Amino acid sequence: MANAKQDDDFTLTKKDYFAFMVVPPSGRTTYQIRVSKRKLVTGVFLLIFATLFGVAGVSYGAKSTLDKDAYSTLKSKAAEQDKQIERFEERVDAIHNTLKDLLNREEDMSKIIGRQKRRTTNYSRKSKGNLFSQNFSTIGKGEPEVTDRLGQQLDFIQVQIIQTDSTLRSLDRQLAQYKDRFQKTPSIWPVYGTIRSRFGWRIHPKSGNRLFHKGIDIPAWIGAPVKATGDGVIEFAGWGGGYGWLIIINHEYGYRSLYAHLSEIMVNPGRTVTKGQIIGKVGETGITTGPHVHYEIRRWTRAVHPNEYLNLDLFTALTKLW
Ligand SMILES: [Zn+2]
Secondary structure (H helix, E strand, O other): OHHHHHHOHHHOOHHHEEEEEEOOOOOOOOEEEEEEHHHHHHHHHHHHHHHHHHHHHHHHHHHHHHHHHHHHHHHHHHHHHHHHHHHHHHHHHHHHHHHHHHHHHHHHHHHHOOOOOOOOOHHHHOOHHHHHHHHHOOOOOOOOOHHHHHHHHHHHHHHHHHHHHHHHHHHHHHHHHHHHHHHHOOOOOOOOOOOOEOOEEEEOOOOOOEEEEOOEEEEOOOOOEEEOOOOEEEEEEEEOHHHOEEEEEEEEOOEEEEEEEEEEEOOOOOOEEOOOOEEEEEEOOOOOOOOEEEEEEEEOOEEEOHHHHOOOOHHHHHHHHO
16 A cells, blocks of 8 residues: 555645646646645655755855964964964073073173182082072973963072072172272372382491381472372381481371471371372471481381382282282
């Protein structure tokens, strides 16, 4: 029965098909279209499916176009971010290199100003900058995220900058102390001229005896200005026997300077004087063969060679005298 139906639609019973009456407008014979129920149902279903798929297809297509746009936006954003990270990496590396140089310079300064003791461990034979650089290269190495590594590197740099700042501050304080000390250290000529009689053993020009000359003699015309060779306090200003009119300045740090055979004294004991200040005038008082300044420097109680204190600079004082 079922087979028969499939084989031939015209054998269908009335129940199995729909009949459509077609009536032409001009009164011509009407005719009938029969469509099997099964075919109609299938057709309707097909139509519905087609419509549904059509709509779905269109909307999917639209959606996938949207996704594509979003994807390409994201992609270009990600690429931009990658570039930014790369630039950050370059900048962090540039900062690291600058800091490395600064640390090496700071170390050089520390060696001079801070008179840093040589470090004894093998570990620190490297320069401070190179050591920093070496440690820097290991920072955040295990981090899977570039940004995390960069963050750790920046933290490391920040700590180093804080340390360097504190080192430089202490160097500044030390430098200020050295400047103060240098200001008080005899470091200029007391009078314009050249040395006639040197420091050391000599035959005294007047007595002919072999005597130790504790200073240097600088000839000049009578009345030429005599300057304090460093900041200090006038410890003595008066008659000094064989020294004639004599001034002694106490410079602290164990230094004293003596100016002898003066014709005039222009300062009183207890007075503070500064380096270069005129304190008296050249003369030939006391035991002398002509107008000159006899200039002595005492370190604690011992007379020292004044020559190295005549044109002294801070660096030389720092590295050779103190
Ligand atoms: Zn002398």
